[in-house]
Amino acid sequence: MLSLIYVSVASQALTTAEVEALAERAAKANAAREVTGMLAFNSRSFMQLLEGDGDAVLDTMRRIEADPRHHSITYIRQQQREARECPDWSMRSMITPLTGAGSATVFTKSLPSQMELDTKILFTSFASSLTVEQAADYAAREQDVMHGKREAGND
Template sequence: MHSLIYVSSVRAEFGPAELETLTAQAARKNARREITGMLAFNGKSFMQLLEGEQNQIEALVEKISKDPRHRDLIVIRRRDIEVRECPDWTMRSFVVPLDRAGDAKRFSMALPDGFDLDTRLLFTSFGSLVRQQPKV
């Protein structure tokens, strides 16, 4: 089995409603392919974990890289795994940033118990990035 984490930037306006639709569609398609994972969205970027058979994961990432909602997709981790980190999630999404006291702890606690420490740190760090708005 294979695990992959990527980050990408959002090309256009994308909000909670679009994220909910995307997550529902991905969950249905991933269930057919026996892919599990999660998606974090911070208003500007995505970070996603995908788990499954390597050929399925690589084909999906190739498709995502061509999706008009994404740009600058970068794979930050690939590895073979024995056990899935989120076996019960065909796809689950989280909206971040974690910019208030206690947000990072609540977010980390919402992640699956099976998350490796490095995966938990990657997602919590991504969620804690606060994007500064340009001054007008």
């Protein structure tokens, strides 16, 4: 079984709803190919874990690479594994950033029990990797979208 993790940069500001919709669509396509994994978004960048049959994962990756919603895709881990780390997730989205006290612990605990500790650390540090100012910016933008002050994604 092939398991890979990449990071990429969002091409434009995306709202929580847009990322969730993207992951929902991805989950449907992945379920048909028995690909599983998770997608974290920290308001600027993505980190995604994909796992499954080698051809299925590489085929999925080719389509992801061609998606204009992100760029600068960088592979950070690729390995053959016996077992899946996210066996129950066709594609779970995790929207962060984490800034509040204790939020990293809550995030880590929400990851699958099958996930290796090093993978949990990778995702948790990615999810926490925003300055407080950037996180506040993001929260303000989400609030505006919720209150209808701005159209989703129109930033």
